[in-house]
Every structure is written in C-alpha cells, then in structure tokens.
Amino acid sequence: MNILVYLVPMALGLGLIGLAGFLWSLKSGQYDDVDGAALRVLSDDDIE
Amino acid sequence: MSETRDLSVFVKREADGTAHMDLAVEGVGCAGCIRKIENGLKQVPGIVDARLNFTNRRLAVGWRDQALNASQIIEALARIGYRAYPFEPGRAETEEARETRRLLKCLAVAGFAAMNIMLLSVSVWAGSDMTSETRDFFHWLSALIALPAAAYAGQPFFRNAWSALRIGRVNMDVPISLGVTLALAMSVVETVNHAEHAYFDSAVMLLFFLLCGRYLDHAMRRKTRAVAGNLAALKSEIAHRFEKSGEVVMVPVAALKPGDRLLVRAGERMPADGVVIGGNSEIDESLITGETAHRPVASGAAIHAGSLNFAGTLTVRVTAAGADTFLAEVERLLDKAVVARSRYMRLADRAAGLYAPVVHTTAALTAIGWLMAGASLHDAIVTAIAVLIITCPCALSLAIPAVQVVASGALFRSGIILNSGDAIERLAEADTVVFDKTGTLTLPEPRVANAAEIEPALLELAARLALSSRHPLAAAVAREARNGTPIEGAIEEPGRGVRAIIDGREARLGSTAFCGLAVPVGQGLTGEDGASLIAFAHGDQRIVLAVRQALRPDAAPVVKALRGLGLDVKILSGDRASAVAPIATALGISDWQGGLKPADKIATIDALKAAGRRVLMVGDGLNDAPALAAAHVSLSPISAADLTQAQADAVFLGERIQPVVEAIVTARRARRLMLQNLSLSAIYNTVAIPVAVAGLVTPLVAAIAMSSSSLIVTLNALRARMSAPDRSPAPPALMLSERPA
Numbered sequence A: 001m002n003i004l005v006y007l008v009p010m011a012l013g014l015g016l017i018g019l020a021g022f023l024w025s026l027k028s029g030q031y032d033d034v035d036g037a038a039l040r041v042l043s044d045d046d047i048e
Numbered sequence B: 001m002s003e004t005r006d007l008s009v010f011v012k013r014e015a016d017g018t019a020h021m022d023l024a025v026e027g028v029g030c031a032g033c034i035r036k037i038e039n040g041l042k043q044v045p046g047i048v049d050a051r052l053n054f055t056n057r058r059l060a061v062g063w064r065d066q067a068l069n070a071s072q073i074i075e076a077l078a079r080i081g082y083r084a085y086p087f088e089p090g091r092a093e094t095e096e097a098r099e100t101r102r103l104l105k106c107l108a109v110a111g112f113a114a115m116n117i118m119l120l121s122v123s124v125w126a127g128s129d130m131t132s133e134t135r136d137f138f139h140w141l142s143a144l145i146a147l148p149a150a151a152y153a154g155q156p157f158f159r160n161a162w163s164a165l166r167i168g169r170v171n172m173d174v175p176i177s178l179g180v181t182l183a184l185a186m187s188v189v190e191t192v193n194h195a196e197h198a199y200f201d202s203a204v205m206l207l208f209f210l211l212c213g214r215y216l217d218h219a220m221r222r223k224t225r226a227v228a229g230n231l232a233a234l235k236s237e238i239a240h241r242f243e244k245s246g247e248v249v250m251v252p253v254a255a256l257k258p259g260d261r262l263l264v265r266a267g268e269r270m271p272a273d274g275v276v277i278g279g280n281s282e283i284d285e286s287l288i289t290g291e292t293a294h295r296p297v298a299s300g301a302a303i304h305a306g307s308l309n310f311a312g313t314l315t316v317r318v319t320a321a322g323a324d325t326f327l328a329e330v331e332r333l334l335d336k337a338v339v340a341r342s343r344y345m346r347l348a349d350r351a352a353g354l355y356a357p358v359v360h361t362t363a364a365l366t367a368i369g370w371l372m373a374g375a376s377l378h379d380a381i382v383t384a385i386a387v388l389i390i391t392c393p394c395a396l397s398l399a400i401p402a403v404q405v406v407a408s409g410a411l412f413r414s415g416i417i418l419n420s421g422d423a424i425e426r427l428a429e430a431d432t433v434v435f436d437k438t439g440t441l442t443l444p445e446p447r448v449a450n451a452a453e454i455e456p457a458l459l460e461l462a463a464r465l466a467l468s469s470r471h472p473l474a475a476a477v478a479r480e481a482r483n484g485t486p487i488e489g490a491i492e493e494p495g496r497g498v499r500a501i502i503d504g505r506e507a508r509l510g511s512t513a514f515c516g517l518a519v520p521v522g523q524g525l526t527g528e529d530g531a532s533l534i535a536f537a538h539g540d541q542r543i544v545l546a547v548r549q550a551l552r553p554d555a556a557p558v559v560k561a562l563r564g565l566g567l568d569v570k571i572l573s574g575d576r577a578s579a580v581a582p583i584a585t586a587l588g589i590s591d592w593q594g595g596l597k598p599a600d601k602i603a604t605i606d607a608l609k610a611a612g613r614r615v616l617m618v619g620d621g622l623n624d625a626p627a628l629a630a631a632h633v634s635l636s637p638i639s640a641a642d643l644t645q646a647q648a649d650a651v652f653l654g655e656r657i658q659p660v661v662e663a664i665v666t667a668r669r670a671r672r673l674m675l676q677n678l679s680l681s682a683i684y685n686t687v688a689i690p691v692a693v694a695g696l697v698t699p700l701v702a703a704i705a706m707s708s709s710s711l712i713v714t715l716n717a718l719r720a721r722m723s724a725p726d727r728s729p730a731p732p733a734l735m736l737s738e739r740p741a
Helices: A004-027 A034-040 B031-041 B071-080 B092-126 B132-153 B155-164 B173-193 B198-237 B326-339 B345-371 B377-390 B394-411 B425-429 B435-442 B456-466 B472-478 B555-564 B577-587 B598-610 B621-628 B641-646 B657-692 B700-719
Strands: B020-023 B049-055 B058-064 B085-086 B238-242 B250-253 B259-262 B273-276 B281-284 B296-297 B313-318 B416-418 B433-435 B491-492 B497-502 B505-510 B532-540 B541-548 B568-572 B615-618 B633-637 B651-654
Touching: A004 B092, A004 B132, A004 B394, B020 B071, B020 B238, B031 B049, B031 B071, B058 B071, B071 B085, B071 B313, B092 B132, B092 B155, B092 B198, B092 B497, B092 B700, B132 B173, B132 B198, B132 B273, B155 B173, B155 B198, B173 B198, B173 B345, B173 B377, B198 B394, B198 B416, B198 B700, B250 B435, B259 B621, B273 B433, B296 B425, B326 B598, B326 B621, B345 B657, B377 B657, B377 B700, B394 B416, B394 B657, B394 B700, B416 B435, B416 B472, B416 B657, B433 B435, B433 B598, B435 B577, B435 B633, B456 B472, B456 B497, B456 B505, B456 B532, B472 B532, B472 B541, B555 B568, B555 B621, B555 B657, B568 B577, B568 B598, B598 B615, B598 B621, B615 B621, B615 B657, B621 B633, B621 B641, B633 B641, B633 B657, B651 B657
Parallel strands: B433 B568, B433 B615, B615 B633, B633 B651
Antiparallel strands: B020 B058, B020 B085, B049 B058, B238 B250, B238 B259, B259 B313, B273 B313, B281 B296, B416 B651, B491 B497, B497 B505, B505 B532, B532 B541
C-alpha cells in the first residue's frame, strides 16, 4: 500500500489544479458572456 | 444632430484619463454583429476598447476622455447601423451578479470535494480486504477534504437557515444545514473511533446537488433581469432641458432635477411630473388614468410623467411629486396594498414546514426506540443521524426550484419575463382575470380604425407622408405604411398638418380644414365615439381617417381561451363607461366597470378576494399599480408605466395579449409538476425512513438513494419545457429589438 503515498497526493493535486483553473477562469470573466464566446470563434478577423 | 446631448450621468471616468460607459444595443442577432460593432467602434479615433456581451446584449466602451464625448459614440454606432441606449445597471442587478459568482465558486469547491471523496469512498466500499489502518487513513483524508469544503460551500445554506431561525421560521435550508452538519460531525466521531462507516461523501454530494439547483435558479433569474433592464434602458426617454444660457440640451430623464425647465413638443411624452409655465396644448393621459379623452392644459396646469403632449409645444417646470398629486395618491395606495398583501406562503416553504418536524421527530424517536430496545447510546445516535442523512431533503429542495427554472425558461421563450420567483405558483392558482382596458385590452397606441374601407394605394401615400410628422395622430397613420421611406420634401406646418408634392400634385395630411374638407356628415366619423379625425388630400382625392384606440388583435380569442380554462373574465377601467362599453360588448364580457379611481379598483379586487377568489390582474396604467399590488398575482405589458411594471409579477412583450393565456397554461403545468415532484420525494422518504430506522443504511445506500431521487425529480421537472401546441413563437433575439413605447 506504499503506492498510496504517491497516488493520493497526485489525485488531490490534479483535482486542485482543476479547481484552481476553474476559479481563474471565473475570475477572468470567461462565464460572463457564454453565448458570445460560442459565436466569436466563427468570426475570422485574421483573414482580412 | 443639431442639439447637444448631455449623457454625463452614465459615464464613469477613470484616473488614467479614460472614460467608460455601458450601452444596451438594439438589434444584435448574430455573430457578424459582434464583429461589426467592435471593429467599427475601434476604428473611431479615441476609442480604446469596445466589447459586446452577446448574452445580455450590452456593450462596454472605453475611450480617451478628451478625444470624444458620449453622444459621439452613440452616433458612431448609429452610423454602423445599431441603436444604442446608455445604461446604468441597477443595484439589484450588480448584487445578483456577485451572488451568482459566489454560487459558482461554492459549486466548484463542492464538486472538487465530492469527486475526491467519492474516489476514496468507492475504494473503501469496494475494498473488502482493506486493512482497518488503510480505511482509517482514507476516512481521515476524506475528513480533511470535506470539512473545509463544506464550511465554504455550505455557506449559502447555513446563512439562509440562520436568518430563518432567528425570526422563528423554518425554511428548507434548516433541515439541510442540520443534516450536513450532523453527518459531518458524526463521521468525524466515527473516524476517531475507527468505525467502518463515515458519511463524508453523502454530506458533500448533497451540497453539490443542492448548489447545482440553486445556481440554475439564479442564472435564469439573472437572464430575465438583464432583458428587463435592457428594455428599461431602451424605453428611457430623453428630455429637452433649457440651460441657463437659454439653449436647449437633450438630457437623459435620470438627470432631471426639480426646478429644471423642459421643452415638451407635440408627440413627446412628459419625462417627469411638472407644471406648465408656457404654451397651450391637449394631453393624452391614458397611460396614467386610463382616460382616452384628451385634457386641455394651459399655464399653471399640473401634468404627470408619462402623459403624451398631443397638440402644441409646452414649457414645463419639473416638480417633485407633491402631496396632493395623483401620483402621490397612487403611491399612498400602493404602500397600503403592499403591506396588506397577505404574505404568500411558498409551496417550498409549506413543504419545509411539514417536512422538518416529521423528519426530526422520526430521528428522535429512532434514537429513543433503539435505546429502549437495549442498543448502546452510540449506536442509537448513529442510527438517528443516518435517518437524518438519508432523508436530507435533497430531492425535496430540488423539487420546486427545478420546475421553476424550466418553466420560467419556457415563459421567457414565449415573451414573458418573471419579476418574482413564486409568481408561477400564484399564476396557477388564479381563477379570475381582471383586465384594465386602455393599453391592456387595447393597443398602447391608437390605430386607423377605418383602414379597411380606404383604397390601399391612397392609404399607403398618406402613411408615408405621415412619417414626416411628429404628431401623435400622424404617428398612428404612419403605422399603416408598408414601405417605410418618408416622402421627400415634406413640410410640416405646426398645428395644421404636413404637405408635399407627390407625382406633381400637392398632397396634404392634417386637420380636415387644412385639407379643404368639410367633415362628411352621415358616415359615422363624427369623433363622438372617441375617434379623432385626420384628413388626407392628394390632387382632388380626399379621404378621412378615423384614429382611435384599437383592440389588441387577439383580444377576443384570448378572452375565449381564458374562459375555456375556467377563468372568470372582468374589466375594471379608469376610462368613461361610454368608452368601455363597446370594448366589453366586442369581447363578450358582461362584467365590467368604468370610471374607476385607483382606490375603487382596489376595493373591487378586495371584494373579490373576500369572496374567496384568486385574482389575476392585468394592467398597464399608473392607476393600475395599486390594484396590481393588491391582486393575488399580476401581469403587465411591456408598454406599461415604470411604476406599474415594478409592481407586476411578470411582464409580457409584444402586441399580442396571448402571453396571458400562455402564462396561465405553463404555470398550471408547472404547478402540477411541482406537486408531482413533492409526492415523488415523499414516496422516496416513506421508503427510505423505515430502512434507516431499522439501522440498515450504509454510506453506499445513502449515496445511491440520494442521487437517484434527485435525478428522478430533475428529469420530471424537465417536462415543464413541453409547450402548449398553439403557442406563438417569440424568439429571445427579437425581444431586444422590441420598440420602446
């Protein structure tokens, strides 16, 4: 069961990274305009 | 535009010399609009930032303060092809945005904790050959995750429960908080004692499910509030104010102060309460009192915000609402009605009131029962807590919000914006519908009544000529235009009409005298039935148009449909009885009253209430506001006066009155589903409680029971989406291009 020494912190760490990522995305306003984000990807500003 | 506009109340200035403003934009419907608006604005020198939020159709603009002013930005947008209105988010909306964010954070933390604890719990459940040391280690690890996570993510529930308890009430959050806290506390004790079962996963999963429901509820409410806010910005009018220099400046109504002098031209609405200090005119007060006849005003007359200046130009001094004005009376009645409104006990709270004592007594009895049967104190308490955990009202507290979210989404799609969350429940209970007449059963603006009898080509010419005039009668004629291009070279003669040369012959639209016409006798167009006459002459052709309040196109079928739903339909109007009678006859409503004052309307509604009726009031005028507040539930059209809209439980968009029927049908279906969901959770509890009382519940059983009951309830709630077969489509994209009244 020594493997737990690695596995448990790894599992927790990955989860925490996900949580931190979500909180960051929330803070940077990525959920403020969900419908717009879906449409913005369609506009090709770089071609003009 | 020749006039200057002062929009400084909406502009926020930063220390670095930039200024910011939020605008509600009309007519944004596709991906191309985002790019067109943002790129178009960024090409304007001085603009540093422009970002359109497609979800709520709002544009945030930043610019260098010296380079531009706010009205130039609105003009730049108009050149790109979009109408925009400065916007100030209300305090309630900002507060709600913050709350939504906090819920999302809680949800994320609960989700993270639930996943990780479940990972550990599943290994404990599956690992029958696990040593007790490893199991204890996993339990401690779970505790380490669960305790801080619950302390953070449970806050919305703990806080609500606490504030309910402090005023001696029980809401659904009380059993939730109690269940979660006890489950965690017991699990810690069990872990210390090296016991086999711990309920960390149940507690955190419960929080996660409940937060999901609460977040959805909030997101929906925020969306409808954003639409309502935009419509308010679109409606907000601009006033013409005399500056000290004598110059006239356009200012937003929000910036007016008592003592300001305003210029109100024919065809404009009074932006604030005031006293006439110059000019003569007739005003149309139908939005305020429901009276459709015009009132002549001269110097010294008091006029209310919202009345329409019909004839001449007026100079008006803004007054604060005095104690003896009509508005003050309305507000006094309103205060009384709001206080008197019997506090409606929401279905969820009623369920909580029943549920909490039953479950808590059962838990206590379980502990006592096991003690008497000879179990140890520890075992008795553990079993009692297991009862609390498994009956923790996960399904019960999702039962109603889930239906509410789905139903308000369905209503939103058919053009009904809810102001209050429990409106759906109250709508479903309504058994009497009381309509106001002016602006509710009839269209907010007058129409040409005899359009069908006039040669279409001639009517079209008249309508296009009318586009050049600001007169309210001309505006009614202009609505008949199929081709929206005004006739070039039209000249308006104030107080008389418009003239232009069409196809080499002179065309005139205006008073009958202006068109060289004596009123033809014997055609029924004498103006006695409330119609105003306007004449059109082209060459030697002459026609007379009768303009009057027209019924909403679907008023008759709606009244019939409401009767079909078993509702009693009545009309209570502030207009003269002679004006109400033909409308009531046309709709086949025998139960009507005219000439009512706001207090009379309340008295009638109170009488209905005393007779045990649940009244749905539909009204738009300022005089309806107290009645709306007094009724069991209320609706108002989007063209209603602001104060009235604020009192209504829901606001509907568009020209049709069909949403009233749809609201009732959807609400009734939603209520049925709510009751179904409540019975489902009750069934779940009747099955789960005996199992728990018998001491047979393990954390695995609790996890399966809890998630499956929540799923069943949520899936059942989705059925509220199914719409009535004959609903009128009103896609949300169109709503924001709704014309201001």
